[in-house]
Structure formats: structure tokens, C-alpha cells
Amino acid sequence: MIAMDLMHHSSCFLLPTIPLQRRPSLTYALLVLNQNLPRFTPLLWNHAQLHLCADGGANRLYDEMPLFFPQEDASDVRRRYKPDVIKGDMDSIRREVLEFYASLGTEIVDKSHDQDTTDLHKCVTYIRDSASGLDKSNLCVLVVGALGGRFDHEMGNLNVICRFSSMRIVLLSNDSLIHLLPRTYCHEIHIQTSVEGPHCGLIPIGTPSKSSTTTGLQWDLNNTAMEFGGLVSTSNIVKEEKVTVQSDCDLLWTISIKKL
Ligand SMILES: Nc1ncnc2c1ncn2[C@@H]1O[C@H](COP(=O)(O)OP(=O)(O)OP(=O)(O)O)[C@@H](O)[C@H]1O
Ligand SMILES: Cc1ncc(C[n+]2csc(CCO)c2C)c(N)n1
Structure with a gap:
């Protein structure tokens, strides 16, 4: 059997200071969507080296x-929280807002001719292809305002993390976060118990999983099949500080964010 590479995950971006021993050390980009800002947005802003807004x-x-x-x-x-880039189809941003940030030097990328990809998709493409001076070898994109609200938008946002499955992208709201666990890795998730958990879920997205195996959960999977219309692991509970996941399919990992 071929040994699979290990991928580490940690929500240490929700902590006031990121532990120095965090390995691999990640570079963060913050992407703001058109929904209420979560309360920890200023914290994420400080951790991020690139700041983008998707249209509205x-x-x-x-x-x-x-x-x-x-x-x-x-x-x-x-002025202190000036985005580096605003990109989208520009049908939601108000004129005064556009003019304010443009006057501060924010780069405005108008893609109004593209009505086939969402503004989130356009921004992720920008980060992947155009953001110069950003270390992309260990980049993690934090997306605020991605969950709750309109269901078509939420599904579109989930589709973006599936479409860009080789990038680390975390969708966040006040209540939970979601990221993809690509099937090509074994995953170790280090739970930041002061800020996240215990509620969690593992959801096969796109295709049924014939076999998923976990450790560290109240209801662990043991070579278990999951599919929409059959079993999906929701309302699970984290029991250990380290959770491991291995699957034959890409899975969504979701965990609750603590109120305080
Ligand atoms: N209610 C919501 N729930 C989840 N994500 C959202 C919501 N509203 C907006 N977004 C996200 O923010 C991005 C920018 O929002 P904006 O309102 O500018 O989009 P839009 O293109 O005008 O959407 P639409 O034309 O479908 O209303 C969207 O691409 C989407 O990813
Ligand atoms: C099959 C299909 N469904 C919906 C849209 C519409 N759409 C998808 S993304 C987008 C841009 C939103 O800012 C719009 C208008 C499409 N083009 N193709």
C-alpha cells in the first residue's frame, strides 16, 4: 500500500496570536463577501497579508x-481597513464605497462581462493567478460571510471550494467554518478547543464515499460508506484535540465556532 501524505489543519487564525511552532506556517488572505461580517473579522484582518472584497x-x-x-x-x-483589491461584477457595490476605496488606492477589477462565475470565484482566481508578492506556497484563504443567508449563494460558495480543491480555502460565519479535506491526503485536524467545537460534521460532497475512517470523534467512521440520501455525518462531536480523517472521496469538514 502507498503511504499517503499527511495534511495538517488548524483554526489558529481564530486565536489572537498564531503560535510560533505552527507548522507549516501559513500565509493568509482574507476575502470579504456580501453578508454580515463575523465578530472576529478584525482579528482575521490582522493575520492576513492580502485583503480582498467580492463586489458587495x-x-x-x-x-x-x-x-x-x-x-x-x-x-x-x-482607512485602517482598506482592501487591497475589490473584484466582481460590480452590480452590488455602492458608488460612494467604490469611490472611497479607489481614492485610497484599492485596485478595482471590474468583471461585469462575466456572468457565469460568482464574485467569490473571481476573487479566488485573482488570488491564485494575479496576487503578486504573496507567498503562495502555503497560502490559506479565509472567506467571511460565506454561510447563512441565501441558499443559492451558500451552495455556490461550497462549489468554489470544490472547484479550487488544491487551494486551502476556509468558509466562515459567526457560527461555523467549513473546509475541504481532499481525498489525496490523510488529514490531521488540531482542534483549537478555546474557540471551536465540539459540534462537527463530515459530509461527502459531489460523490458518495465507499470508505471513510476517522479517529477523535464521538461517532467515528470505520471504513464507513457515506452519501447524500444515505448516511452523512452531521451533529457529530469532537472528543480529542486531534481528529484524523481518511477517505476515498473529498469530504467537507465543518466545526462550530464558540460564542466567546
Ligand atoms: N446571502 C449570502 N449568503 C452567502 N454568500 C453570499 C450571500 N450574499 C452574497 N454572498 C457572497 O458574496 C459574493 C458577493 O456578493 P454580491 O451580493 O456582490 O453578489 P451578486 O453577484 O450581486 O449576487 P446576486 O446577483 O446573485 O444577488 C457572492 O459571490 C457570494 O459568494
Ligand atoms: C447555468 C447558469 N445558471 C446561472 C447563471 C447566472 N450566474 C451565475 S454566476 C453569476 C454572476 C453572479 O455575480 C450569474 C449571473 C449562469 N450564468 N449560468
Whole structure:
């Protein structure tokens, strides 16, 4: 049997400081979508080296970032949290918001002619192909505002993580996070118990899994088959600080985010 490479996962981006011993050390890009900003957005912003808004996501940044800093002047907060790039089909961003960030030097990429890919897709393509000066060897894209809200958007967002399965992309809301576990690796997930868990799920996306095996969960899978219309592992519980997953299919991993 061929030994599979191990892939490590950790939500240490939800911690105020990322532990130095974190291996491999990742570079983060933050991508803001058009939904309420999660409460930890300023924290993710500080961890990230590149900041993008998908079209109407720029309105959220403009409107909601100042609400996290009620003592400060809104305009000062907006200047401090200036996105590097705004990309999309530009049918949702307000003119005043576009003009404000453009005047600060934000790069505006108007893809209004492309009505076949979502704004999230367009932004991930930008990060993959155009973001110069960013170390992409160990890049992780944190996407805020990706869950909850309109179901077609949520499914479109999940489709993006499947389409870009070789990139690390994490979809986040106030309540949970989701990322893909590609079938080509064995996975070790280090649970940050101060900020995440215990509720979790493993969901076969796209194709049925003939065999998935886990350790560290209350209801572990043991060479178990999963498929939509059959068994999928929802409402599972993390029992150990390290969870391992191996499967013949790409799986979605989801875990709850603690309130405080
Ligand atoms: N309610 C939502 N739930 C989840 N994701 C969302 C939601 N609204 C927007 N998004 C995400 O934010 C991105 C930018 O949103 P925006 O509203 O600008 O998109 P849009 O292209 O105008 O969408 P549509 O034309 O379908 O309303 C979308 O591509 C999507 O990924
Ligand atoms: C089969 C099919 N379904 C829906 C759309 C519409 N659509 C998909 S992504 C997008 C851009 C949203 O910013 C739009 C309008 C399409 N083109 N093809």
C-alpha cells in the first residue's frame, strides 16, 4: 500500500496570536463577501497579508467595520481597513464605497462581462493567478460571510471550494467554518478547543464515499460508506484535540465556532 501524505489543519487564525511552532506556517488572505461580517473579522484582518472584497463585500467592510470600534471615528476605521483589491461584477457595490476605496488606492477589477462565475470565484482566481508578492506556497484563504443567508449563494460558495480543491480555502460565519479535506491526503485536524467545537460534521460532497475512517470523534467512521440520501455525518462531536480523517472521496469538514 502507498503511504499517503499527511495534511495538517488548524483554526489558529481564530486565536489572537498564531503560535510560533505552527507548522507549516501559513500565509493568509482574507476575502470579504456580501453578508454580515463575523465578530472576529478584525482579528482575521490582522493575520492576513492580502485583503480582498467580492463586489458587495466592500459595502459590508465600509458599513460594518466601524461598528466594531464605536469609540473611533468611522472614517479613520475605514482607512485602517482598506482592501487591497475589490473584484466582481460590480452590480452590488455602492458608488460612494467604490469611490472611497479607489481614492485610497484599492485596485478595482471590474468583471461585469462575466456572468457565469460568482464574485467569490473571481476573487479566488485573482488570488491564485494575479496576487503578486504573496507567498503562495502555503497560502490559506479565509472567506467571511460565506454561510447563512441565501441558499443559492451558500451552495455556490461550497462549489468554489470544490472547484479550487488544491487551494486551502476556509468558509466562515459567526457560527461555523467549513473546509475541504481532499481525498489525496490523510488529514490531521488540531482542534483549537478555546474557540471551536465540539459540534462537527463530515459530509461527502459531489460523490458518495465507499470508505471513510476517522479517529477523535464521538461517532467515528470505520471504513464507513457515506452519501447524500444515505448516511452523512452531521451533529457529530469532537472528543480529542486531534481528529484524523481518511477517505476515498473529498469530504467537507465543518466545526462550530464558540460564542466567546
Ligand atoms: N446571502 C449570502 N449568503 C452567502 N454568500 C453570499 C450571500 N450574499 C452574497 N454572498 C457572497 O458574496 C459574493 C458577493 O456578493 P454580491 O451580493 O456582490 O453578489 P451578486 O453577484 O450581486 O449576487 P446576486 O446577483 O446573485 O444577488 C457572492 O459571490 C457570494 O459568494
Ligand atoms: C447555468 C447558469 N445558471 C446561472 C447563471 C447566472 N450566474 C451565475 S454566476 C453569476 C454572476 C453572479 O455575480 C450569474 C449571473 C449562469 N450564468 N449560468
